Amino acid sequence: FDSRVQQIFSVAEASEADFLCFQEVTPRFFCLLERHRSLTRNYVMSASHQQQVAPYQVLLLVRKELEPVSFEVHEFPTLMNRQLVAATCTVNGESVTVGTVHLESLDSHPIRVKQLEICAKALAEDPETGAHRNALLMGDFNFCSYRNFSGRGPLENGDLRRVLPDFVDLWEHLRPDEAGITFDTDTNLVLRGHGEETMRYDRICARLSSKWAATSIEMIGTEAFVDPATGHMLHASDHYGLMACIEARDAKEAPPSAAAAPQ
Numbered sequence: 001f002d003s004r005v006q007q008i009f010s011v012a013e014a015s016e017a018d019f020l021c022f023q024e025v026t027p028r029f030f031c032l033l034e035r036h037r038s039l040t041r042n043y044v045m046s047a048s049h050q051q052q053v054a055p056y057q058v059l060l061l062v063r064k065e066l067e068p069v070s071f072e073v074h075e076f077p078t079l080m081n082r083q084l085v086a087a088t089c090t091v092n093g094e095s096v097t098v099g100t101v102h103l104e105s106l107d108s109h110p111i112r113v114k115q116l117e118i119c120a121k122a123l124a125e126d127p128e129t130g131a132h133r134n135a136l137l138m139g140d141f142n143f144c145s146y147r148n149f150s151g152r153g154p155l156e157n158g159d160l161r162r163v164l165p166d167f168v169d170l171w172e173h174l175r176p177d178e179a180g181i182t183f184d185t186d187t188n189l190v191l192r193g194h195g196e197e198t199m200r201y202d203r204i205c206a207r208l209s210s211k212w213a214a215t216s217i218e219m220i221g222t223e224a225f226v227d228p229a230t231g232h233m234l235h236a237s238d239h240y241g242l243m244a245c246i247e248a249r250d251a252k253e254a255p256p257s258a259a260a261a262p263q
Contacts (some may be wrong), residue, residue: 001028011236019062020039021139025047035113039061046087048061059085077115077200078115080104084118084119086098087099093172094134096134097132100138103116103140104142116163119137136244137205144199170244174214181240210249215246
């Protein structure tokens, strides 16, 4: 476990992202993160102690140059300890909110819809104050973009478009001809022994003002590494992560702003 966590930290650090979103964060993961000098020196975290992520939760890190940052936790209806964690800051004079989720797992379609509805309300733009003018929602959505795990019924991904109609799925937008499989039993060594399952569970979705443009998205954590404890090849996580770049349309205004969502 520890070697995989350290590999996740290496991937996150190399991304140089302004926002880092983690899912399935355990107290042990949090303790290891607290000891990571570079990440703790450069980022402010949505949780301040390990009990806030027990038994496991989502965690959001924001680069300190973007302070002041306000964090909010929005509770979900859930049987699996799920919630939305969001961070809001000001970039180029506009409000930017980033939210991360791990939606309900398994055959929980109705609960996931309710959780998405809470996300839509929490990230809605306030037309008077401009709060949440730019918003991103990312993490493990636990439903695939092109097929249902059950193989039956209307495509669940349609709920994403219905509940969050003003958000754009950046993978579909920027790489429409690529499957973008983030849970892949064919290639991910952590999933050895798992039944065949290739799904695009993970997303970065964005609603941006005219000042900003999403310019790229890619998968991260796809390279295997040698586990020093066993000598075996492993991947950092059972899900591949995503990284997107959001750039100011006027290049003179600001450098790119990036967001990463490693599982």
